Amino acid sequence: MLRRLAVPAAMLAPTPAVAHSGAWIGPNELPFAWTLDPWVLVPLGLVWWLYGRGLARLWGRAGTGRGIPVWRAGCFAAGMATLVLSLVWPLDALGGTLFAAHMAQHMALLVLAPPLLLLGRPLAALTAGLPRRWRGPAAGLLRWKPLRAACGWLVRPVPALAVNALVLWGWHAPAAFNAAVENDLIHAAEHASFLIAGFAFWWAVLHPARADPMAPVAIALASLVTLIHSGLLGALIALSPVPLYAVYAGRGAPWGMSQLEDQALAGLIMWIPAGFAYLGAGLGLLGLWLQGLRETKNGPPRLPRSIG
């Protein structure tokens, strides 16, 4: 189960994003503000293609909607679309001008794209999409013990929670954030770490350990804790009467926003919409878990089912 995590993390995460330095984007420039970076476009295209190929093979063999239901494929497509919106157009380029857009990009990478992609059962489709003779080595890589151990550790509730918190609080420290906006490489590392932290957390949410019947509850509690601490960070950013991120000084003018307004909007995006994602995660987990407990008793004994 855990070995399946490695592929999207390896393929998507290290895609460097173009830093937001350069010309500032106003409403008139926005339609043309595409980030056409091969380091992003090629992996995205590759994943699209592999997933589609795998899906076609699976469905061709067993019938449409078998193995991977249509709604899951839809989730995957939505997740990929989120990645395009946040890495290609318009959020990536706009993020150099507006802190709020940059925050929306981060939240898309942290709480929107990962769960959608993971719901699409990416590993099954991607492996099926590989050319036949690559599948063996790919599976071998996924079975490589150190990798499995590392990923297995990362998706346990407490580490997933801690990594998520570390990435969130670490990158939003003004020094780190300013550095990322000015330097391409740091920026790529920033986006990669958001995506990895997101995958770890949402993997934990969507695939609670089967052996431990309390695992869904633990990760639901982790969602609550994340809701609280990300809300606190959002509050700090949103409510600050002082501009915190020097890079964005004066950039919001074409959008009619002062720096403080921009900053408040950014903090609120982290606080409220992202908070609702964690709320949904916690409630969904508990609801399915309670239902699972009940079904276990009424039907033949079964392990609580996982969502993913």
Add this chain to the structure above:
Amino acid sequence: MTSVEEARAYEPPPPPPSPPKLASVWAQPKGWRQLTEVNNTFIGVLYVGTGLMFLVLGGILALMIRWHLAQPGGTLLTAEQYNQVFTLHGTTMMFLFAVPIMEASSVWLMPLQLGARDLPFPRVSAYGFWCYLFGGLMAYSSIFFWVAPDSGWFLYPPLSTEYSPGINNDFWLLGIGFIEISAIAQVVEVVVGIMKTRAVGMSLDRLPIYSWYVLVTALMIGFAFPPLILGDILMEIERAVDWPFFDAARGGDPILWQHLFWFFGHPEVYIIFLPAAGLVSTILPTFVQRPLVGYTWVVLAAVATGFLSFGLWVHHMFTTGLPHLSLSFFSAASMAVAIPSGIQVFCWIATIWTGRPILKVPFLYVLGFLFIFVAGGLTGVMVAAVPFDWQAHDSYFVVAHLHYVLIGGMVFPLFAALVYYLPLASGRMPNETLGRWGFWLTFIGFNVTFFPMHILGLKGMPRRVYDYPAEMGWNELNLIASLGAAMLAVGIVVFFTDLCWSWFRGPKAKRNPWNAGTLEWATALPSPDTGFRSIPEITGHYPIWDDPTLPEKIDRGRFYMPDSPHGDRETLRTGTVDARPEQILVLPKPTWLPLLAAVATTVCFGVAIFKLYWTSLAAGLVGLAFILIWMWRSEVRSPDEARDIGLGVRVPTYSVGPRSHAWWAMVLLVVMDSTAYGGLVFAYLFIWTVSESWPPAGIEATLDGGLALVTAALILASSLPAAFLGNADRHRRRHLIALLLAAMLALGIAGGWMSLALLWDSGLDPKRHAYTALVWMMVLFPLVHLGIGAVMAAFTLVKAWVDPPRYRWSHAARNTGLWWQWSVAQMLFSLAVIVFYPDLA
């Protein structure tokens, strides 16, 4: 015939007497020694009674307010006295009545509903109760000398700091802060109780709905109270030694207090409401004789309310000059709370729909609750709209709204429960006529009092004014409200008369008089000290409706643990999810220690109000000594011992590590403590966000990065031996444990000393600026934790030395290790933040 009707038709034979041993083990001591009793049956009743006493005391203050405001130019109180009366009214109702009585109800009711003989930490319950009683009386008694807190129940600085030099607000900070600690103790008790001490077969999806609500509430208290306690500590330090956390002139921010307060204060509303909703969800099905509709939905709604309430505290601060954008976000998020509340209300209505309501007094209160709470919820949606809130803020509209929500949402369900459970507690039935009079007087009196306040608010009458000019057009409505308050008071007197009279003189109740389906009604009446004769195995949400003969089977000892052959107080520990029998918990017998420790704690906090810090310290040490004796005497048994619990099942009597209730309690404590620490980090970063530069202008002294690294290295090294403590304990290596503890202590003391040196050498004067004060706090907070860890380590060490055979397999080593590692993590984090974050220097 449905099973419900079968259950009604079935009358169990009178219970046979309990086996003498079981009865004698659980019997309450007589005379003065009764105060040593720790069983929930005794403590729970006292606890609820104390809560009701504070309701009356708070109510008297409310009547004084209404008397004074009945006409313009009221002469009952002076302005200063009025301030004290309304502050103490709010404080009493919130902290001394609403929260504690809900915890009291759960301490009393939950073991019966879960099928346990008692909750897992009876002495903690007892200690929490005595602290609450003494602390509450201490805080309240300030009004008799007119030195009560007078800055509103939320104590906003600078009104509560700079402009209130007297000891008034110290009564709030120390008295209430102290009671919050007892609230935390009850959280540990009920959460571990729900997780670990349930009837066999009561898997989590069969958990009584009330327990779900209590569980959610307890976790909310665990996350919400610690930041408030931290805020209390900061404000008390500011008032006592002048560290300017909230002083704007020295870089502090009064708004920081509002954040810390409302981060607690918003969940507080649901902390009060949710257990009451749990009581409604328990009582309502009985009076329509049908199961609750949508069990899972109701559980999720309760959880959702709990989650949401932590994102919404800012909506109490709409008028503090927040960024405009944020208002619309919060307005929308605030309205989202209406969704889970709505789900619950619809589930209740649907349940009524499926059955035929029986209009007995408890059900009247439930209906009154539905009516008033929905009305209060609607005005809540109104004040969630920002433009409206700007108009209504700090006016009587808000007073009306909050009383509709709190009295409707909490007092009515509580009254329903008091009448409903009277037979269970006293064995006698309430009087229907008196009850109806009481209900209608209360219900009508309530609406006459508080409905006009909506209009008063819209007409512009502000809150917390001690007088108003006659020509404002508020006279009639104020008079009506005051007359309503008198009627409400009469209603409550009638209600209590019914309660007291019926407790002693009411007609004897038959078994399960309301024909309820939940487990607590399977006991004999009044519920005996033993709880159940035997601990049952259950198969559904309504065990008595599922099997009407269940009470009889329990009485005849057909289930688990029908006797106490070893002469111990015992209850069953079951699996967290599936509730399979796992262990016999041997519970403590009556002891003076909780009471003595509570007295010492009270003295410790009480004399600190008068700045007698040495006396306070001495009392604190005495209290600590009592608690250590209590720890010393805790049962330590061999894990190899197993006992027969009946039905062919043998379980051990002791366990350590993640399976044990002690480990769970420690983990809970660490989680709650981490939210207090999180509040401190938030405070530090908040001051950073409101400062123009960092470190703030005019502060040249800096922290020495090298020294900080050395400190961090020493502290980190001390956590290494702590990590091995559990292992050494498991393998019964006494000498190794002693060595590990000694190494841990030595490194910890060295590291702690270095952290103090770091502060000392930095030249940062804590009185100079909020920043410097918070730097000190960031180090002192973990340092105090390490100090507590050192006491725990010394205790474990001594125990290993003096008492080797019993010492083995104790929880002490493992829990000390856990606490120590948590304290180390705090210290490392603090050092990292004050030296490197947020500006990577």
